[in-house]
Amino acid sequence: MLGKTAGGLFWMFRYLERCENTARLVEVGFRMAMTRGGDPADEWASVIDTAGARDAYLARFDTFDGPSVIDFLLRDPDYPSSVLSSIEAARFNARLVRIALTREVWEATNECWMALKAALKRPVRENEMTAVLGLIRQQSALVRGALHGSMLRNDGYDFARVGTFLERADNTARILDVKYYVLLPSISQIGSSLDNVQWETVLRSVAGQRAYRWLTGGEVAPIGIAEFLILDGRMPRSLAFCTAKMADNLGYLERDYGMRHPCHDQVDRLRAMLHDNDIEAIFEHGLHEFLTDFLRDSGILAAQIEQDYRFYG
Template sequence: MLGKTAGGLLWMARYLERSENMARLVETGLRIALTRSSSAEDEWASIIATAAASDRFVAAGHRYESGDAIDFLLRAGDNPSSVCAALTAARNNARLVRTALTREAWEAINVCWMTVTDALKQSVEPTEVPSLLSLVRQQCALVRGAMQGSLLRNEIYNFIRIGTFLERADNTLRILDVKYYVLLPEIAYVGSSLDNVQWETILRAASADRSFGWLHGGEISPAEIASFLIFDSRMPRSLAFCYAEITENLGRMARDSASASTSTGMATDMLNRLRHLSINDVFEIGLHQFIASFIRNNAVLATTIEREFRFYE
């Protein structure tokens, strides 16, 4: 496969994942704004921070309220990570790697892009936001389904998976990074209503509220939330899950080519670290330090992959 194609596939998947993550953030923010109006401003601020776009948001003169924040995350021209921009980037990459995709996969992405950008041509009325988000979810699910159902399980698929999980790990890490302080054990107001909002935000942003409930019943403790998002390999947005996928897909390519692979080694080390640490170790290290260093390593892994597989000249 051409290096350029590998890069295009990986970025196509990253942008697809990103657009879904952005939609999920909007959903979380909207939910909180509707149910707890008092803290809405703070919540939008942390959601924009999770999208790694605070500076740009403030610089553009937006205010932390539902209208501005939703428009910014969904479609603003000045936000390169908006749902619209991310889908456009995903589709452009898909066009670049058209020959590596099946017709089903390409058509699904093309239709997803056409449908969503069309629906986002004008600003979205607040009452329309829920149905719009469900449109995005549905379209992205169709794309994933078309890829699952039609792509050969070869390096094409491997690069798509790696892109998806690099981006997802980054997203989960950012959710944790922005809110880490409410998960620290020494924070005293456990059980207060403020805390519940914060925890709910974290779980919702990671689409983990229901699954957490399933596994932990009604009992919520910050350590369990942190542990769930970092270590629980059953949870498809946890770091452990993402890194198991990345390692598996890198490993498969390394086995096929029977050559030494720096990035495989690196990903495996990161996965092993996740497997051998406990949440108490993480608190020992410092939750924030742990997250910050993982974010850095995730980015280093991405550039290592880029170099190893010759994405660029």
């Protein structure tokens, strides 16, 4: 496979994942603004923080009001992680690597792009929000379904999956990092009640609120949320899960090509970091420090993959 094609697949699926993550954040904000009594500006500001987009947002807007935040996250062409920018980038990469995609995956991606472009042509009105967010979720699920159902399990699939999980781990780690201060103070005082809004933001933005409740029987404890999102191998957006998947797919590449690269050592380091720690140790070390280390190391992993598999000349 061409290095360029491997890189295109990697980025196509990173962007598709990003598109979904950003949409989910909008959903969180929208829901909270609807159901909560407090100042909605705080909640929208927290959504922007979770996206890690405070600077980019404030460069364009002065206040954190719902319509501006929503429009920024869904449609802003200059914000590279907006839903529209992400799907554009995903589809651009898909065109680049079309020969490595099945017709089903290509068409699902192309249709996703057409549907989202049409739905996001104008600012989304409040009464259309549920339908539009539902459409984004549905369309990206169709691409994922086409990938699972029709692609050969070869190197191309591995690059697509590694891109997906790198982006997802990155997303979860960033959300936790932005919110760690919410979880942190309460750790010393076990049993204290968490700010419901804040923990719900965290869990909802990784689509984990139901699973978490189901697993814990409804008990909300900060250390439990952190453990769930960092170490729980059953949670498909946890750092442990994503890292294990990356290690799997990179392992397939190693076996398939008969060649071990520095990226394999790097993913092993990441996995060890999650495997060798329990949540108490992580908090002891400092949650923020731990997440910073993780983000740094996954950044190194991404760069190493790019180099080892010759994405660029």
